[in-house]
Amino acid sequence: MQAASHLLGPDVLRWVRPPQQERTRRSLGLMLDAAEALVVEKGFDESAIAEIAKRAGGSVGGFYRRFKDKQGLLHALHERFCEEARATADDALDPARWSGAPANEIIASFTAFLVEIYREREGLLRGFLVCGASDETMRARTEVLLDDLADKVGRLLEPRRSELSHPHPAAAAGFGLRVVLGALIQELLLRPGTMSKADERFAEELARVFNGYLGASMAEV
Numbered sequence: 001m002q003a004a005s006h007l008l009g010p011d012v013l014r015w016v017r018p019p020q021q022e023r024t025r026r027s028l029g030l031m032l033d034a035a036e037a038l039v040v041e042k043g044f045d046e047s048a049i050a051e052i053a054k055r056a057g058g059s060v061g062g063f064y065r066r067f068k069d070k071q072g073l074l075h076a077l078h079e080r081f082c083e084e085a086r087a088t089a090d091d092a093l094d095p096a097r098w099s100g101a102p103a104n105e106i107i108a109s110f111t112a113f114l115v116e117i118y119r120e121r122e123g124l125l126r127g128f129l130v131c132g133a134s135d136e137t138m139r140a141r142t143e144v145l146l147d148d149l150a151d152k153v154g155r156l157l158e159p160r161r162s163e164l165s166h167p168h169p170a171a172a173a174g175f176g177l178r179v180v181l182g183a184l185i186q187e188l189l190l191r192p193g194t195m196s197k198a199d200e201r202f203a204e205e206l207a208r209v210f211n212g213y214l215g216a217s218m219a220e221v
Contacts, residue, residue: 013113015120016087031056031066032080035073036124044074044127071131078128078138081121082145093152103160103169104216108207110153111180115195115203118184122195126188146181150174157214165215176210183209 034056038047053063067073132138154170166172187194
């Protein structure tokens with residue numbers, strides 16, 4: 001499998017954090033940064049409020065002035081994650097970035113990027129998944145994000161429909177994306193710790209699944 005040229009260039013895919021403008025927003029960002037770091041390190045259940053507040057340079061009282069409880073904190077983290085994910089998708093799936101790139105390279109590169117995101121944020125994403133199973137608000141927010149992501153992938157593939165054997169590639173992009181994310185979710189929930197050890201082959205095989213479903217040629221992947 002050849003490495004995707006768009007991943008090797010200067011415009012490597014990256015996680016995007018929208019700029020923060022207001023002072024209160026920056027202050028909240030410090031608390032969320034501290035919480036996210038601890039959740040990544042220890043998991044959500046093991047991250048104590050006092051430890052989060054201390055790492056953020058604040059107090060437990062300051063925490064409760066912002067959040068009703070840890071569940072409220074998790075919702076704030078999820079809202080920020082979704083905001084950043086949309087900004088990241090805007091950047092990563094910008095048609096100008098992929099000018100001249102074949103469909104199979106786009107899918108392989110973006111799939112590898114998704115694996116990297118799940119690897120880096122394994123603890124945080126596991127917390128979202130566990131909470132989202134019983135939290136309708138979080139589940140609905142996630143669905144909006146996935147629909148937006150699927151739409152962007154579909155729009156990027158539509159002009160390349162001649163490279164794909166699936167009769168409706170734009171519509172199929174959403175289903176293929178969910179298949180890939182389903183495999184990543186299974187790793188997070190059923191095989192904790194494996195994402196941090198995921199090798200290049202894992203992303204390659206997921207890309208083959210996605211490309212195979214869309215009917216893209218695998219010769220150059």
